Amino acid sequence: MEKHHFEGLSSSKVKELQHVHGKNSLPTPRNRFLLLLVNQFKGIFNILLIVASLITFSLGEIFDGCFILFFVFLSVGLNLFQEYKSNAAAEKLKSYLVRSITTRRDNEDVEVPIAELVPGDILKLESGDIVPADSVVRFTSSLRVDETTFTGESISVIKTATEGDDRADEHMLLQGVIIISGSAFAEVIATGENTRLAQIATKASAVQSVSELNKGIDRISTF
Numbered sequence: 001m002e003k004h005h006f007e008g009l010s011s012s013k014v015k016e017l018q019h020v021h022g023k024n025s026l027p028t029p030r031n032r033f034l035l036l037l038v039n040q041f042k043g044i045f046n047i048l049l050i051v052a053s054l055i056t057f058s059l060g061e062i063f064d065g066c067f068i069l070f071f072v073f074l075s076v077g078l079n080l081f082q083e084y085k086s087n088a089a090a091e092k093l094k095s096y097l098v099r100s101i102t103t104r105r106d107n108e109d110v111e112v113p114i115a116e117l118v119p120g121d122i123l124k125l126e127s128g129d130i131v132p133a134d135s136v137v138r139f140t141s142s143l144r145v146d147e148t149t150f151t152g153e154s155i156s157v158i159k160t161a162t163e164g165d166d167r168a169d170e171h172m173l174l175q176g177v178i179i180i181s182g183s184a185f186a187e188v189i190a191t192g193e194n195t196r197l198a199q200i201a202t203k204a205s206a207v208q209s210v211s212e213l214n215k216g217i218d219r220i221s222t223f
Contacts, residue, residue, distance in 0.1 A: 006138065006185055008104030008122040017118035024117040024133055024191035026201050036083050040076045101125075101132050104185070121188040131177040134195045135186035137161045142182035149176045150196065156180045 009017070041047060049072045056065035103112050104122040114132035117123075123135055125143075137143065137159050144156040161184070162171040173186050175195040192198065 006104050006122045007107040009118070009120050010106055013120070014105065014116070014118055017120060018116065021118055021194075022192055023115045025115050026193075026198050036080055037076070039083070040079055046072055046075065101129065117188055117191055119188050119191060123186045123188060124183075125173070125179050125186055126183045127179055127181050129179045131173045131175055131179070131186070133175050133188045134190035135173045135188050136167065137171050137173060138163065138185050138187050140182060140184040143184045144180045144182055145173065146178040146180050147174070148178075150174060159184070 049068055053065045053068040053072070056068060100111050100113050101117070102109050102124040103117065104110075104124060105112075109124055117133050121133075122138070123132070125131065131145075138161055140159060140161045143159045145159055146154070147157055148154055158170070159173065160170050162168075167189075173184075175190075175197040190196075193202070
């Protein structure tokens, strides 16, 4: 791809924006295991069993109390395992990110870690690249991309350039999109937790679906 008139950000401006926006990386849930463990006791069934075991112990029935607790721990352990496997889907999204990318800074093409990208950076994208941050195309030469990550469609999509603030789909390159053919200069507009991919990862980690079986058990336990 031949040189274009984009100068890119200055080094001083990059440092200033990095201080404001932080690193360009997907969110990592804190205390994930602890949160999963707490979720196991939101339903009344396990709480009911624990109360029953305490009453049993108080009546001197040690064996029966331990038997009840065994099933509580077994249930919690199985649920923790299943939910942890489900949350691994968010971690898989990180495989769509590359470690470094060519960026125009101080009117020079430099290779920088994707974690250091900031809004306003000019990305130099070519066939085979994975878009490291949400961007809008500013210049393109026969650009086609794979948006399977977001649309589920395996057909490549044509992208066109815009000079204004138009955020229409045909001008947008979302983080995780793969460049199939052609080349482009794209301006970063969102990084880190503000990208569409990061929002999906957050929802995948936070949303805990409740099955009809669990709802039924809770109703019976409440009764």
